Every structure is written in structure tokens, then in C-alpha cells.
Amino acid sequence: VSILVISRDPMPEKLIAQFRQQLPDQEFRVWPDVGNVEDIHYALAWRPPNGELAKLPKLKAILSFAAGIDHMTGDPALPKNVPIVRAVSDASKLTMSSFCAAQVLRFHHRLDLYAEFQKQGVWKQVLPRDMADTTVGVLGLGVLGLDLAQRLLALGFPVNGWAKSSKPIEGVKLFHGAQGFIDCLASSSVTVCLLPLTDETRGILDARAFASMPKESYVINVARGGHVVVPDLIAAIDSGHLAGATLDVFDFEPLPADSPLWKHPKITVTPHTAGRMSSVRVAQNMVDMLRQATSGASLQNVVDWSKGY
Amino acid sequence: VSILVISRDPMPEKLIAQFRQQLPDQEFRVWPDVGNVEDIHYALAWRPPNGELAKLPKLKAILSFAAGIDHMTGDPALPKNVPIVRAVSDASKLTMSSFCAAQVLRFHHRLDLYAEFQKQGVWKQVLPRDMADTTVGVLGLGVLGLDLAQRLLALGFPVNGWAKSSKPIEGVKLFHGAQGFIDCLASSSVTVCLLPLTDETRGILDARAFASMPKESYVINVARGGHVVVPDLIAAIDSGHLAGATLDVFDFEPLPADSPLWKHPKITVTPHTAGRMSSVRVAQNMVDMLRQATSGASLQNVVDWSKGY
Numbered sequence: 295v296s297i298l299v300i301s302r303d304p305m306p307e308k309l310i311a312q313f314r315q316q317l318p319d320q321e322f323r324v325w326p327d328v329g330n331v332e333d334i335h336y337a338l339a340w341r342p343p344n345g346e347l348a349k350l351p352k353l354k355a356i357l358s359f360a361a362g363i364d365h366m367t368g369d370p371a372l373p374k375n376v377p378i379v380r381a382v383s384d385a386s387k388l389t390m391s392s393f394c395a396a397q398v399l400r401f402h403h404r405l406d407l408y409a410e411f412q413k414q415g416v417w418k419q420v421l422p423r424d425m426a427d428t429t430v431g432v433l434g435l436g437v438l439g440l441d442l443a444q445r446l447l448a449l450g451f452p453v454n455g456w457a458k459s460s461k462p463i464e465g466v467k468l469f470h471g472a473q474g475f476i477d478c479l480a481s482s483s484v485t486v487c488l489l490p491l492t493d494e495t496r497g498i499l500d501a502r503a504f505a506s507m508p509k510e511s512y513v514i515n516v517a518r519g520g521h522v523v524v525p526d527l528i529a530a531i532d533s534g535h536l537a538g539a540t541l542d543v544f545d546f547e548p549l550p551a552d553s554p555l556w557k558h559p560k561i562t563v564t565p566h567t568a569g570r571m572s573s574v575r576v577a578q579n580m581v582d583m584l585r586q587a588t589s590g591a592s593l594q595n596v597v598d599w600s601k602g603y
Numbered sequence: 604v605s606i607l608v609i610s611r612d613p614m615p616e617k618l619i620a621q622f623r624q625q626l627p628d629q630e631f632r633v634w635p636d637v638g639n640v641e642d643i644h645y646a647l648a649w650r651p652p653n654g655e656l657a658k659l660p661k662l663k664a665i666l667s668f669a670a671g672i673d674h675m676t677g678d679p680a681l682p683k684n685v686p687i688v689r690a691v692s693d694a695s696k697l698t699m700s701s702f703c704a705a706q707v708l709r710f711h712h713r714l715d716l717y718a719e720f721q722k723q724g725v726w727k728q729v730l731p732r733d734m735a736d737t738t739v740g741v742l743g744l745g746v747l748g749l750d751l752a753q754r755l756l757a758l759g760f761p762v763n764g765w766a767k768s769s770k771p772i773e774g775v776k777l778f779h780g781a782q783g784f785i786d787c788l789a790s791s792s793v794t795v796c797l798l799p800l801t802d803e804t805r806g807i808l809d810a811r812a813f814a815s816m817p818k819e820s821y822v823i824n825v826a827r828g829g830h831v832v833v834p835d836l837i838a839a840i841d842s843g844h845l846a847g848a849t850l851d852v853f854d855f856e857p858l859p860a861d862s863p864l865w866k867h868p869k870i871t872v873t874p875h876t877a878g879r880m881s882s883v884r885v886a887q888n889m890v891d892m893l894r895q896a897t898s899g900a901s902l903q904n905v906v907d908w909s910k911g912y
Contacts, residue, residue: 388734388759395758396708403705408873415865417857417874421881425697448757449704450697548726556724564717565726572730 296333297584298350300325301340301359312577313338317584336587338580344369347376355379355587357580361386361438361569363597364491364518378597379587383579386569387441393568394442394486394514395449397540401484401512402428402451406538425450431482432456433475433498434489434517435463436603437595438569442488454478458601479506484514490603491518499523504530510537516568519544524555531560542568605642606893607659609634610649610668621886622647626893645896647889653678656685664688664896666889670695670747670878672906673800673827687906688896692888695878696750702877703751703795703823704758706849710793710821711737711760715847734759740791741765742784742807743798743826744772745912746904747878751797763787767910788815793823799912800827808832813839819846825877828853833864840869851877 297320299305299313305324313322323329325346334350340359347356348371356378358366363380366372400406402423411418430446432439435457443453447465455466456478462468469478475498479485485507489495499513500523507513513536515522522541530536538560547566549555555563571579587593597603606629608614608622614633622631632638634655643659649668656665657680665687667675672689675681709715711732720727739755741748744766752762756774764775765787771777778787784807788794794816798804808822809832816822822845824831831850839845847869856875858864864872880888896902906912 385734389731392708392734392758393712396705396712396714399701399705399708400714403702403876405705405709408876409871411874412865412872415860419874419876419879422698422876422879424881424884425694425701445758449701449754551724556721562718563721565720565728567712567717567728567731570728570731572733575733 295335295588296321296323296329297336297338298323298325298328298334299338300342300346302343303341305340306573309573309577312574313581313584316578316581320584320588336584338584339366341365342369345371347371348373355593357381357583357587359576359580361390361595362490362518363603364520374599377593379583379593380595380597381576381579381583382437382595383575383582385571385575385579387438389571390438390488390516390569391442391445393542394488394516395445397514397562398428398430398446398451398484398486399449401537426452428452428483429454429481431478431485432466433478433485433487435459435466435468436488436490439486439488442486454482475503476506479503480508482511483508484512486514487517487521489517489521490601491520492602494602496520497523499527501526501529504536507536509535512537513539515539516542519547528554528558528561531558536560538562540564542566604644604897605630605632605638606645606647607632607634607637607643608647609651609655611652612650614649615882618882618886621883622890622893625887625890629893629897645893647893648675650674651678654680656680657682664902666690666892666896668885668889671799671827672912673829683908686902688892688902689904689906690885690888690892691746691904692884692891694880694884694888696747698880699747699797699825699878700751700754702851703797703825704754706823706871707737707739707755707760707793707795708758710846735761737761737792738763738790740787740794741775742787742794742796744768744775744777745797745799748795748797751795763791784812785815788812789817791820792817793821796822796824796826796830798826798830799910800829801911803911805829806832808836810835810838813845816845818844821846822848823851824848825851828856837863837867837870840867845869847871849873851875 331350335354337356339356353376358380361380361382429452431454432443433456435455443466446453453466456469456475499521540562542564543566555561640659644663646665648665662685667689670689670691738761740763741752742765744764752764752775755762762775765778765784808830849871851873852875864870
């Protein structure tokens with residue numbers, strides 16, 4: 295039994311060394327040195343080159359280095375009969391949820407306005423927002439969205455959620471379907487996008503969506519750049535309708551130097567860091583996923599192709 | 604039975620009107636129009652003039668407009684045999700805890716550094732902090748500190764607490780006494796001050812305290828300005844020992860224009876806004892406190908003079 299680490303990007307040697315050290319009984323190969331394809335039962339994949347996973351006839355599972363799998367769904371030959379496990383760990387949930395909470399709280403407590411006052415040397419108290427009025431809408435209630443919803447509730451925010459599943463979540467007001475999407479936006483002061491990127495959700499945050507949000511509301515995108523139609527977002531902010539946005543993800547990363555997002559005074563740009571963990575944590579999580587997969591236990595966070603993620 | 608609203612500051616008429624509207628069966632008087640002192644059973648106090656409360660022989664309780672009572676302890680004639688009720692409500696806990704959480708998360712996720720990168724147009728990911736390493740030390744575990752500790756735990760932070768009481772709090776590592784104070788600081792990446800201001804705690808965050816904190820740690824003061832020795836704090840930051848601080852409270856408020864705090868690049872100044880609520884909420888809370896007091900129910904959040912707060 296061998297494990298293939300497969301990526302079109304060079305993988306850090308330290309990472310491979312960590313795999314080998316922690317799982318000394320497994321043989322690790324690194325693409326393109328695949329060796330005999332018959333040996334390979336597991337693939338650890340990050341942006342795998344198109345067609346390469348399909349060449350592995352004995353594959354039992356593909357383990358994605360990321361929670362999203364859009365880094366591999368561009369492969370037309372991606373095997374659909376092999377379970378794909380998304381990288382979600384307690385640590386990745388913590389870092390993603392706390393990043394989103396940081397942005398929600400920054401908006402709620404008007405930290406940018408007070409920073410501006412400080413710069414001007416002005417002591418000025420503005421009417422505080424009432425937490426009961428800062429409803430946060432979470433788009434996507436998968437493992438990450440659910441975790442965020444629960445932590446926001448624990449902080450005292452009212453929470454809306456837009457989800458495919460209709461399983462009730464205590465304390466969360468749920469919305470479903472196309473009309474539910476608009477209703478969720480319309481009743482949220484802050485909208486956080488944690489959706490998977492699929493054909494259905496590409497460009498979902500567009501002019502129509504922004505127009506549905508209440509005046510002075512705020513947008514946080516930590517999912518994928520493809521969810522947001524950036525010119526529509528800028529127009530909605532510049533017209534005064536939206537208060538601003540935090541974008542952690544972009545269509546092209548690194549964000550090109552000539553993007554108008556860099557200099558927009560009401561848009562916070564962060565470099566795809568919301569869910570980022572140290573490489574040690576990432577490796578540890580992949581090791582944990584591999585241990586679980588090779589132990590024969592039932593796989594968790596497996597992609598459901600009927601949903602598309 | 605009459606209720607006296609007493610303050611050396613002019614009290615907003617809207618506030619008094621709200622009291623009268625919500626408690627139509629009570630007679631409200633506003634200092635200095637005290638009338639017959641024999642009638643007055645309750646005083647709602649904010650910075651009461653020295654000696655005035657002592658003139659009310661039938662006083663059953665003093666209701667403070669603030670959670671802290673240092674605005675009245677300067678009165679040498681403050682009656683010690685009359686219970687003083689501190690203004691603490693679910694809403695004030697929420698706003699205070701969420702403000703502190705906002706500052707902790709801002710530090711944890713290096714939002715200031717990423718804002719600087721954005722200003723420079725630089726896409727750069729820095730090693731994320733691991734939440735398990737961002738232990739937050741809460742100084743003072745009264746109703747506010749306890750609420751904060753619990754919400755920080757719910758966000759995923761390890762929490763230390765320095766308290767007088769030795770009642771265990773699930774998930775919080777407790778420290779007591781003088782040595783415990785130093786130990787608590789030494790094992791916290793972020794220290795949040797929520798102490799009452801008493802003779803014991805005045806100037807408690809001084810050079811020695813800052814030297815006890817780990818390198819690159821962060822200080823948040825939302826209690827009273829008197830807790831922090833500002834020149835010591837600036838020295839500890841400028842030496843590179845501390846990463847920075849957020850100060851919401853100051854010895855003199857508004858913070859004087861010539862304070863070096865305004866322009867310090869690593870100190871965030873906010874205008875005593877951490878626990879602020881809308882005047883409607885403040886009034887509502889005083890009404891609730893009055894209702895409770897006049898109903899004969901046992902009083903909550905009463906000052907304990909053996910502790911000094």
C-alpha cells in the first residue's frame with residue numbers, strides 16, 4: 295500500500311518528511327514519481343494535474359488538502375466513484391470561525407470609525423449598535439458554517455443561516471432555496487459567505503444580492519473569490535448602500551496589484567488567511583485523516599456529488 | 604415613596620421622562636430639587652455631589668448608573684449601611700464581552716498587520732497564530748469578567764483568570780493573590796483588565812506587571828484608567844517587550860489632546876465605549892433595577908464593602 299502526494303505545485307520537503315516520520319509504516323510517493331500505479335491506495339491532493347488521479351486504478355480515497363475541493367473539480371477526469379475527503383479539523387474550524395467573528399465584531403463595534411477618530415485625535419462616542427440588531431447571516435451551513443453559527447450565538451449575535459439541509463439548528467433562523475436566499479440577505483446586518491464554489495453558487499453575491507441586503511450592512515467572503523461579483527460589490531458600496539466588505543479570497547490569487555480592491559477605503563483585503571493554519575497543523579491534520587482512512591473507519595467530511603461539494 | 608435622580612452632571616430630560624413613563628406609580632425627583640428628604644427611599648446616582656446621599660435618612664438602596672462605583676467612592680460621607688446596586692445587565696455584559704473579544708481576535712488574527720499590508724498593496728501571508736497558544740488572562744472575575752471568560756472559551760481561546768474568589772470556573776485556570784497575579788500575567792498572551800478600581804488595584808498594571816508578561820503579548824484595559832501606569836505601558840511597548848495595547852479608559856476623560864497615547868502606533872484608543880449602551884438601554888436597565896428593588900426582591904450585584912467593590 296502506497297500513498298501518493300500529488301500537486302502541480304512543488305510540495306514542501308518538510309511536509310513530506312513529516313508524513314514519513316509520523317506514519318513510518320506507510321510508503322509515500324510524490325508525483326510525478328508515481329511508480330507502480332497498482333500500489334497506490336490513497337492520494338493526498340492539492341491542485342492535482344488533470345487526468346492524473348484517473349490513472350490510479352486502486353484508489354480507495356482522495357484526501358483534499360483543503361476544505362474546498364474546487365482546486366480539483368476542474369479536472370474532467372476526476373474519479374467520481376472514489377470518495378474525496380475534505381480537510382476539516384477542529385483547528386481549521388476554530389481559525390475560520392474566529393476570523394469571521396473578528397470581522398463581525400470589528401463591524402459591530404465600529405472599530406474602523408474609532409481608529410479614524412484616534413488618527414484625528416478626536417474623542418467622540420457614537421451611538422453603539424445594539425447586538426440584538428446585528429443579525430449575522432451565514433451562507434452555507436456545512437461543518438464550517440455550522441461552527442461559525444454556533445460561536446456567533448455564543449457571542450450573543452442573532453444568527454440566520456441559508457442551507458440546503460433543513461435540519462434545524464438550535465438558535466439559528468434557517469432559510470432555504472432561491473427566495474430564502476434573498477430573505478436571508480434581507481434580514482441580516484452582516485452576511486458571511488461560507489458556501490462551496492459550484493456552478494450553482496458561482497457569482498451568487500451579485501448586484502441583485504447586494505440590493506437585497508439592508509442599507510449599511512456588511513459582507514464577509516471567506517469562501518472563494520468566485521462567489522462575489524467584485525464590480526457589483528464595489529458599486530453597492532460606492533453608492534452608499536453597503537457599509538463595506540472583508541474579502542479574504544479572490545478569483546486570482548495573489549490579488550493582482552492593479553485590483554481596485556487594494557485601495558478601496560471600505561474594503562478590507564486579507565491574503566486568503568482566514569482558514570490558514572501553520573504547516574505543522576496542516577500536516578498533522580492530513581496525518582489524522584490518513585490514519586482514519588487506513589484504519590477502515592468510516593470516512594468523515596466526504597464530498598457528496600449529489601450536492602456538488 | 605420618592606426616587607431621587609442625583610448627579611453633579613446635568614441628566615438628560617429624556618431619561619427622566621422615560622423613568623416617569625415606565626414607572627408611573629413612582630415619584631421621581633431630580634437633584635438639587637430634593638424636596639422632603641424623608642420621602643426618598645431610592646437614589647439613582649451618577650457622580651453624586653459629596654455629602655448629598657448622606658442627607659437622605661430613609662434611603663433603602665443606591666442604584667449606580669455604572670457597573671463601577673468609583674464615580675461615588677470619592678464621597679467621604681457615602682453611606683456604608685445602605686446597599687449600593689451596580690448597573691449590570693445582560694446587555695451590558697454582552698457589549699463589554701464582545702468589545703473585549705473583538706480586541707483579542709484583532710490581535711490573534713493580526714488584523715493590524717494585514718491592514719498595513721493592504722495599505723502597501725502587499726499580498727503576504729504570515730505564520731498564523733495557533734489559538735491554543737493565545738491564552739487570554741482575565742483580571743477580575745466578577746459578573747463582567749466571568750461573562751468574558753465564558754465567551755472566550757466558547758470562541759476557542761484558553762483562558763486564565765485572576766480572582767479573589769476561589770470558586771472554580773469550568774475551563775478557566777484560576778490564579779489568586781500577589782504571586783498568582785504575576786503568574787497569571789506570565790502565562791497569558793493577552794491580558795484583559797476588568798478589575799474594580801480600589802486602593803488595592805490602582806496602578807496594578809505597572810512596569811513590574813508588564814515585565815512579567817511574555818514578550819509580544821497584548822494588554823486590553825476596559826476597567827478604569829487608574830489601573831494602568833501609562834508611562835510604564837508606553838515604555839514596555841517601545842522597548843519591544845509588549846506588542847501593543849487597547850485602552851478604552853483613562854485617568855482623565857476625554858483623553859487630553861496632548862496625551863502621547865493618541866499618536867502611539869501600537870496603542871488603540873477608544874473613547875470609553877467598550878461597555879456603552881444606548882441611553883434607551885441604560886434607562887431600561889435602571890427601570891429594571893428599580894422594579895426589582897421596589898418589589899422587595901433580594902438585590903443583585905450589591906457592593907460588598909469587605910471587598911471594596
